[in-house]
Amino acid sequence: MDTTLALRVVQALLVAAAATALAIRYARRRRLLDQPGQRRSHSVPTARGGGIAIVAAVLGCAGPLLDIAPLPGLLLATSLILVAAIGWWDDHAALSARARIAVQIPAAVLLAAVLYGLVPSSPDLPASIALLGLIVLSTVWSINLHNFMDGINGLLTLQSAYVFGMAALLGRVGLEHGLNDVPAILAAACLGFLPFNFPRARIFLGDVGSGALGLLIAAVLWWAALREPRWIAAGLLLVSAFAIDATATLLQRFWRGRRWYSAHREHLYQWLVRSGGSHARVVSYYMAWNLLLAAPLALLVATSRSVGVAAATVVLTYAAGIALWCRARRAVLAGVRRHA
Template identity: 35%
Template sequence: MNKIEIGVYIVIAIALIGSAVLTNLVRRLAIIDIPNERSSHSQPTPRGGGIGLVVMTMIGLLCSQILWSLTTWRGLMMYLGAALLIAAISWLDDLKSLSTKIRFIAHFVAAGLVVAEWGYWDKLDLPLIGSIALGQVGLLMTLFWIVGLTNAYNFMDGIDGIAGGQAFVAGIGWAAVGWIINDKFIFAIGGLLAASSLGFLFYNWSPAKIFMGDVGSAFLGFTFAVIPVMAMRSAHNYQNIMLWVGILLIWPFIVDTGFTLLRRLSKGENIFRPHRSHFYQRMVIAGYSHQLVSLLYIGLAILGSVLSLLLTRRS
């Protein structure tokens, strides 16, 4: 283990502690989430706790870059600028509900910043079929992947511990992938996401003392969408599998959101209207506890992480 790896571990440990401290501070100052007919909780609870994990992830990346130059400064600043835009617009949405149009414009601008610097998928490898050239269609696919996952992660942040738990598992998964492909930046961002999410989970595990809010969930969804795009450019021998690795690491959220969206479309429902028809929400309505449902999704995420590591090692 070299000095850079030891240093990154130290920064990750600081992120864990800092995230917990900031989350507790925000808990004392945050706006209150009042339960309504769509809520999965019954008590007024502070929200916006995701600010802590956003701040510590960004500070951790900046410190790592200053000390060890893990990636290009241009690439890092484009990601941080885009992620900050996502976090800022989502925080405003937490304070006062913004229109869907404003949020989507911000999401596509942020996605465009990442694609402009890090590129997009110009081909897609499918099992049993092989490689398919995408051309400019790949640009649209990458943009919609980023915007879609940003919103999907937000939709899934509806019960205690589920979004933070998924982020903890996926963060560890990306750190392990970064280790395998020898990409210290991917290792660092994965470790920082895992540590910051764990620090937040100290206060968000059921019964939650604070909620993540859109500021945290949208930031996580955006970041987990762009990591495979960033890894694609640096991991030359693993480019063709990075999308599948990214999907496997968060597959429970993708499957739940995908099936829920298709079901609502088939019924002619307004997909932008708030609802309680996700699988995890229906399980809570059926009487299962927040802890049990979150643990189920975390377990499924761990399975996906194992598969993603096997895929990476075999490639």
């Protein structure tokens, strides 16, 4: 790590940590506390809204590193601020899913407009509409997916730090992303918040944090993929732990006729906690998948020029992940029933 990057990483860490300490004081003063309950995985009232610290660190430390024109930069910042603002509002006074989506979609459209400018040659109109639509839909899904997966101490923060850190590493080993040092700064911002959230949570990310991180992950991976197509496979591998759990849970609830969009505790990570696993242990399962499987395979994609290898790697990883999700869920539910 060169000296300049090291200084930027330290700056992001310190800004995020200092802002988190302030967020804790603010949340306690305003009584912004998540109370224990049937759909919660914590046992004591805990401050929420700490993700605002990560947003502050990103806007203050990472934004200036993007070598883009003023208008695209303003659009990117506006997109992040919109998602963070609606999440911040929701942390203060619960909003309907419709109200959140009404803001998330315009934010995703702004991001798509910036990303479209990265396309090397302008595609024809149908292809352009399809690309823009895919970016918008995947961004809104990423925002909500990461909100769904933010239910235990440290899980989303570590997952985000892992994705951004791996993006920085893959860029160093030849998988160009065109983001300069931004992924490393984003990872540092997450790590600055982490000690306040894991293993014991003094504050939660809140919707302001989960939504912002979902947007940022979509932005980084789309930006990279439009610069280098192999990032499509690499990105799918990096997010596989969360994507498999969130998507499989959503489909399972939809199949059983439940209100898939309502709050619940049916993700695999939630069942693992409900069956007696500590937050730290459950987080370690997801990080083991990331570090022992997804990361090496992403490095394989980065060093291989074969489209076939990249596609096969993604398909096999998701097939194995879904099989493991089904088996683990059955085993956990059987254990819960035995002890009921």
